[in-house]
Amino acid sequence: MLPELKITQLRHFVWVAELKGFHLAAEKAHRTQPAISLSIKDLENKLGESLFEKRNTKTTKTELTPFGKSFLPKAKELIEHHDRIAQDMTLLAEHKTGHLRLASVPSIASRMLPEILSKFVENAPNLHISFFDDNAGAVLKMVENKQVDFGIASMWEADEHSDKTFTPIWEDQIGVVCRSDHPLADKSELHWKELRDHRLISNGTSRLLQETDAAPLLTSSQFYISNMISLIAMLEQGLGISTLPGFAFPQGNPNLRFIPLKEPDIVRQIGIIQMSNKSLTPAAESLIQFILDSTGKG
Amino acid sequence: MLPELKITQLRHFVWVAELKGFHLAAEKAHRTQPAISLSIKDLENKLGESLFEKRNTKTTKTELTPFGKSFLPKAKELIEHHDRIAQDMTLLAEHKTGHLRLASVPSIASRMLPEILSKFVENAPNLHISFFDDNAGAVLKMVENKQVDFGIASMWEADEHSDKTFTPIWEDQIGVVCRSDHPLADKSELHWKELRDHRLISNGTSRLLQETDAAPLLTSSQFYISNMISLIAMLEQGLGISTLPGFAFPQGNPNLRFIPLKEPDIVRQIGIIQMSNKSLTPAAESLIQFILDSTGKG
DNA sequence: TTTGACGATAAGGTTTTCTTATCACTATAT
DNA sequence: ATATAGTGATAAGAAAACCTTATCGTCAAA
Structure with missing residues (x-):
């Protein structure tokens, strides 16, 4: 039966040995001298051999026995190992290190995450981050497959009571996008019926119009363009108009206008999607909290 | 401030993780299940993070959190390190391993130690032994210089109250050595005066006659031979007779006889010499005890 | 010889750890 | 659907481990 050595006990031993005295060791351990005496005695009993030369007699020096000498480096190594772990x-728990994987829908990825992430990693210099951006469906899949710790996307009702949890954070209003010189460009808000006479290009986000008053627009749509970059190019070309969530609109683009759709007022809830049963790594947990805090949802 | 993890606690954690259950782990730890629950809880508090998935709810499986998963291998390593040390x-304390150095006077070295050492090492397969044989003075020096853990030799009064401790073990009686065809060869015991008419070769052990009734023999001695092998050769040659302690007599030599000296009856005390203040390694301690036991002095 | 420093020891209090008893929950088998 | 057996959590008190105060004996230096 092997004895079970306590780290604290080993520390006491090392201190007594290195400071050459029980009193000094006691001070360092924030304990009284008898406590150290007993601790060492217990250690000696466990090992079955004296660590220090017969004390209290002849010699006043606190000196290691040969046995103690051979134990000292081993004890120090074990303590160091313990402290390293x-x-x-602790760093892992405080999310200063580790590996964080997340996926996001492109709009948030390009619009909100750059600032959030750069601020977040300031306090976590050793944190590795893997980031994926893709459409909402793909993000959802990556969460399900546990390829990522959590995802950022919108979630529609169908998946509401599933094994995933949705925490809404951003509200993204649908609007109409057209070229600056388009007849609708100067409106400050629009009704869906005003769009009927214009060529509507549908895209990946157009399904948000389904089940709303504006649904009829989709059936009459001649073009469908899935890729956002192509879509923007087409719109800039003046091929037609489209609907997009606000965050997906390339803000700062001089040639295009974004006009909120007021009737119907469609708001896309974007938030965090995670598995309900699986708990998160500290780093992931911490980033979510950080996002909540920096968006005022904390 | 780093938390101080206890080895026992880490064991509990590893067992719960590997046996996938608190009850099984409790059994293995010879503890009750609540004890393990509390132990894990305490560990989680120290680390500041959950190690196992939210228990008591939904899932009945005891599963590690990502944090716990990354802790598991580290915990196992630390436990292994501890156990190794x-x-x-323990082996060192039980003298199953280590390095043992001793010096002995040749008589004991060749007469007693072979059997003793071979029996001793049977129980200590990993013990390294360095052995030196030399005359009593040299043995004493090696003990003083701490070149050896202890020595086996005789010790004369002068050093009695020194920094060395002498534990007598063997009693070696002085006798007369002569060739088998020598006039004295058939005697069963001798008086020193019977030696006066024979040529006496003195040797390193002859000082044992000093301060005894037989001292006059030394002054009349014509030959002094320090080397034992040469001495034996001379004796076999019939050059003369000599005195030797019994253990120093090459037993089994067909050409020589050993006749105990009865008057004076000189007994050389041979025993263990060690430094008084310095404690011994477990291996040395153990060999000494073994010698005491096997000579009935324990 | 006295004093100061060292570590050991005794007695008693505090903290930690464990146990017994019980609860809440889930899954399986009636 | 209900009972049963299995999971881990929790509360209260007992046991063990640990620490403190007070004191002692020894040694070495003043």
Whole structure:
């Protein structure tokens, strides 16, 4: 039966040995001298051998026995090993290190995450981040397959009571996008019926119009363009108009206008999607909290 | 401030993780299930993060959190490290391993030690032994210089109250050595005066006659031979007779006889010499005990 | 010889750890 | 659907481990 050595006990031993005295060791351990005496005695009993030369007699020096001498380096190594692990785990728990994987829908990825992430990593210099951007469906899949710790996307009712949890964060209003010189360009808001006479290009986000008053627009749509970059190019070309969530609109584009759709007022809820049963890594947990805080939802 | 993890606690964690359950782990730890629950809880508090998935709810499986998963291998390593050290030190304390150095006077070295050492090492397969044989003075020096853990030799009064401790073990009686065809060869015991008419070769052990009734023999001695092999050769040649302690007599030599000296009856005390203040390694301690036991002095 | 420093020891209090008893929950088998 | 057996959590008190105060004996230096 092997004895079970306590780290604290080993520390006491090392201190007594290195400071050459029980009193000094006691001070360092924030304990009284008898506590150290007993601790060492217990250690000696466990090991079955004296660590220090017969004390209380002849010699006043606190000196290691040969046995103690051979134990000293081993004890120090074990303590160092312990401290290294304690340090590692503490850093991990405090999300200063580790690996964080997330996926997001492109609009948030380009519009909100750059600032959030750059601020977040300031306090976590050793944190590795893997980031994926894709459409909402793909994000959802990556969460389900546990390829990512969590995802950022919108979630529609169908999946509401599933094994995933949705925490809404941003509200993204649908609007109409057209060229600056388009007849609708100067409106400050629009009714869906005003769009009927214009060529509507549908895209990946157009399904948001389904099940709303504006649904009829989709059936009459001649073009469908899935790729956002192509879509923008077409719109800039003046091929037609389209609907997009606000965050997906390339803000700062001088040639295009974004006009909120007021009737129907369609708002896309974008938020965090995670598995309900699986708990998150500290780093992931922490980033979510950070996002909530920096968006005022905390 | 780093938390101080206890080895026992880490064991509990590893067992719960590997046996996938608190009850099984409790059994293995010879503890009750609540004890393990609390132990894990305490560990989680120290680390500041959950190790197992939210228990008591939804899932009945005891599963690690990502944090716990990354902790598991580290915890196992630390436990193994601890056990390795505990093992090493226990072996060292039980003198199954280590390095043992001793010096002995040749008579004991050749007469008693072979059997003793071969029996001793049977129980200590990993013990390294360095052995030196030399005359009593040299043995004493090696003990003083700490070149050896202890020495085996005789010790004369002058050094009695020194920094060395002498533990007598063997009693070696002085006798007369002569060739088998020598006039004295058939005697069963001798008086020193019977030697006066024979040529006496003195040797390194002859000082044992000093301060005894037989001292006059030394002054009349014509030959002094320090080397034992040469001495034996001379004796076999019939050059003369000599005195030797019994253990120094090459037993089994067909050409020589050993006749105990009865008057004076000189007994050389041979025993263990060690430094008084310095404690011994477990291996040395153990060999000394073994010698005491096997000579009935324990 | 006295004093100061060292570590050991005794007695008693505090903290930690464990146990017994019980609860809440889930899954399986009636 | 209900009972049953299995999971882990929790509360209260007992046991063990740990620490403190007070004191002692020894040694070495003043």
